[in-house]
Amino acid sequence: MRRLRAAGFWLLVAAILLFCLFPFYYALMSSLRPPAELFRPALLPGQWTLANYRAVFAQQPFGRNIVNSVLVAGSVVALSLLVGTLAAYALARLRFRGRGALLAAILAVSMFPQVAILSGMFELIRALGLYNRLPGLTLSYLVFTLPFTIWILTTFMRELPRELEEAALIDGAGAWQTLALVLAPLVAPAMVTAGLLAFIAAWNEFLFALTFTLTDTERTVPVAIALMSGASQYELPWGNLMAASVIVTLPLVALVLVFQRRIVAGLTAGAVKG
Amino acid sequence: MVGRARTAWLFLAPSLTLLVLVAGWPLARTVSFGFTDAALGDPSWHWIGFENYLANYGGRQYGLLADPVWWHAVWNTLRFAVLSVGLETLLGVVIALVLSAEFPGRAWVRAAVLVPWAVPTIVSAKMWSWMLNDQFGIVNHVLLSLGLISQPLAWTAEPGLAMASVIMVDVWKTTPFVTLLALAALQLVPKECREAARIDGAGPVREFFSVTLPIIRPALVVAIVFRALDALRVFDIVYVLTSNSTDTMSMSVFSRQQLIDFQDVGYGSAAATLLFVIVALAVALVLTAGRVRLTEEGVLR
Numbered sequence: 055m056r057r058l059r060a061a062g063f064w065l066l067v068a069a070i071l072l073f074c075l076f077p078f079y080y081a082l083m084s085s086l087r088p089p090a091e092l093f094r095p096a097l098l099p100g101q102w103t104l105a106n107y108r109a110v111f112a113q114q115p116f117g118r119n120i121v122n123s124v125l126v127a128g129s130v131v132a133l134s135l136l137v138g139t140l141a142a143y144a145l146a147r148l149r150f151r152g153r154g155a156l157l158a159a160i161l162a163v164s165m166f167p168q169v170a171i172l173s174g175m176f177e178l179i180r181a182l183g184l185y186n187r188l189p190g191l192t193l194s195y196l197v198f199t200l201p202f203t204i205w206i207l208t209t210f211m212r213e214l215p216r217e218l219e220e221a222a223l224i225d226g227a228g229a230w231q232t233l234a235l236v237l238a239p240l241v242a243p244a245m246v247t248a249g250l251l252a253f254i255a256a257w258n259e260f261l262f263a264l265t266f267t268l269t270d271t272e273r274t275v276p277v278a279i280a281l282m283s284g285a286s287q288y289e290l291p292w293g294n295l296m297a298a299s300v301i302v303t304l305p306l307v308a309l310v311l312v313f314q315r316r317i318v319a320g321l322t323a324g325a326v327k328g
Numbered sequence: 329m330v331g332r333a334r335t336a337w338l339f340l341a342p343s344l345t346l347l348v349l350v351a352g353w354p355l356a357r358t359v360s361f362g363f364t365d366a367a368l369g370d371p372s373w374h375w376i377g378f379e380n381y382l383a384n385y386g387g388r389q390y391g392l393l394a395d396p397v398w399w400h401a402v403w404n405t406l407r408f409a410v411l412s413v414g415l416e417t418l419l420g421v422v423i424a425l426v427l428s429a430e431f432p433g434r435a436w437v438r439a440a441v442l443v444p445w446a447v448p449t450i451v452s453a454k455m456w457s458w459m460l461n462d463q464f465g466i467v468n469h470v471l472l473s474l475g476l477i478s479q480p481l482a483w484t485a486e487p488g489l490a491m492a493s494v495i496m497v498d499v500w501k502t503t504p505f506v507t508l509l510a511l512a513a514l515q516l517v518p519k520e521c522r523e524a525a526r527i528d529g530a531g532p533v534r535e536f537f538s539v540t541l542p543i544i545r546p547a548l549v550v551a552i553v554f555r556a557l558d559a560l561r562v563f564d565i566v567y568v569l570t571s572n573s574t575d576t577m578s579m580s581v582f583s584r585q586q587l588i589d590f591q592d593v594g595y596g597s598a599a600a601t602l603l604f605v606i607v608a609l610a611v612a613l614v615l616t617a618g619r620v621r622l623t624e625e626g627v628l629r
Contacts, residue, residue, distance in 0.1 A: 095469040141343035150333040167561035169580040170604035174354025258448040276450040310446035
């Protein structure tokens with residue numbers, strides 16, 4: 055009976071692993087097979103090749119797309135952290151009227167359906183001359199990264215002991231100095247968390263990137279992958295697609311595995327408290 | 329202290345300015361576009377009141393509220409939300425229960441569970457459309473060789489199957505999120521409680537429902553709220569898996585199609601406004617029903 059239960063347990067673990075990992079494994083294997091082999095499903099390539107990877111970069115400006123994604127995600131992270139830390143300091147450590155309502159309003163923005171601001175944002179981006187340009191994407195991504203950055207940083211900053219600031223105050227430090235010299239180093243882990251989540255969100259974003267860019271060279275990676283096409287509409291270059299998918303996913307998987315704890319802490323911030 | 333309040337607003341100013349610029353203003357513009365006949369690339373437009381929503385010409389009804397495609401998109405979104413969030417919660421809790429047991433290699437399995445969450449939505453949709461490919465996909469291949477189906481299925485093209493495929497991909501992609509929150513919550517369940525239940529003769533099922541579930545319930549509610557909000561505005565998965573097909577079209581896909589593909593900014597904005605109202609109502613409903621208090625202390629205490 056005991057043995058049967060143990061066997062059942064391991065079977066369950068195996069099923070979970072298969073469920074979570076198989077699609078990625080299959081994409082990886084498909085990307086390593088010569089295109090002609092793809093018409094016959096198999097778990098391992100009959101012949102290993104990197105031809106698909108070379109083709110992805112040769113047939114479209116995929117390298118440029120990756121640079122675009124890195125630039126947009128990087129600038130979104132930098133801006134959200136910079137501006138968000140200032141706001142979080144005020145929301146967590148300073149007393150003023152309307153603080154609760156403001157925090158609720160900021161949280162409400164993160165629940166906006168992106169489509170609800172699509173036409174207004176489109177107009178704004180064109181008016182600013184940012185259509186089909188990367189800064190347009192950076193600006194529009196702030197609508198979802200800034201609220202949760204503020205939220206995570208506020209949650210973490212509130213946990214810090216009051217005495218820290220009082221000591222700084224007695225030493226004659228102003229608000230700026232207190233934030234920059236005393237609090238910021240302490241919330242650095244939370245900044246890593248918020249930054250990672252903002253990076254992932256910006257790296258994966260699709261709707262704005264699809265709508266606010268026009269030319270191949272200005273696209274970010276998700277749009278490039280979604281619009282990758284073959285000789286005809288019915289003949290998608292699956293080998294190339296899987297190679298591109300693996301290229302954009304590997305860094306993310308690595309990030310998530312390395313920073314597992316930090317990311318979990320961010321996702322559960324405010325959600326799970328005793 | 330007056331000085332402190334002033335400092336606070338000074339620190340808040342950059343964030344608030346940005347949020348008004350990228351959230352408040354565009355939302356206000358979208359809502360007002362909804363009352364016009366504006367078109368993409370056409371600078372002239374007129375106020376037309378509620379005609380995008382409902383108009384009556386010669387005894388016939390026009391506008392969103394009389395548009396069967398819109399109502400189908402609403403229905404698609406709702407069934408997508410209910411089914412995907414339901415399945416994700418169920419699977420997420422089951423996986424979390426398995427992973428909360430102590431076993432060798434647990435850290436590795438926990439890491440593996442995060443992989444689908446790390447895969448970009450677009451990529452997971454593409455990976456799955458390859459596996460679900462009607463001619464060369466491995467899913468049909470396996471089902472055929474097991475004799476479960478007699479001919480290949482068009483997973484993403486057949487009306488009856490397309491929504492199931494979309495839901496399946498979403499469940500794969502986001503179950504880890506629920507698992508994570510459930511795992512974190514499970515750590516709050518005191519070992520003594522579970523042991524006491526065991527000693528009192530409760531089986532694992534009974535133990536789960538009368539000891540574990542009540543403790544992890546608040547965290548689950550939060551996970552469900554976040555997932556449901558995401559599901560109501562679903563765009564990426566549907567767009568990549570099934571393009572603009574009306575069988576699976578969500579409210580977001582509908583309004584983007586009107587806005588960009590049909591260049592009907594007025595009509596598309598009206599649809600986007602309705603989606604916004606629906607999401608806002610859902611938030612209000614869940615917050616009251618789930619007794620989750622939105623206080624300055626956090627979403628939940």
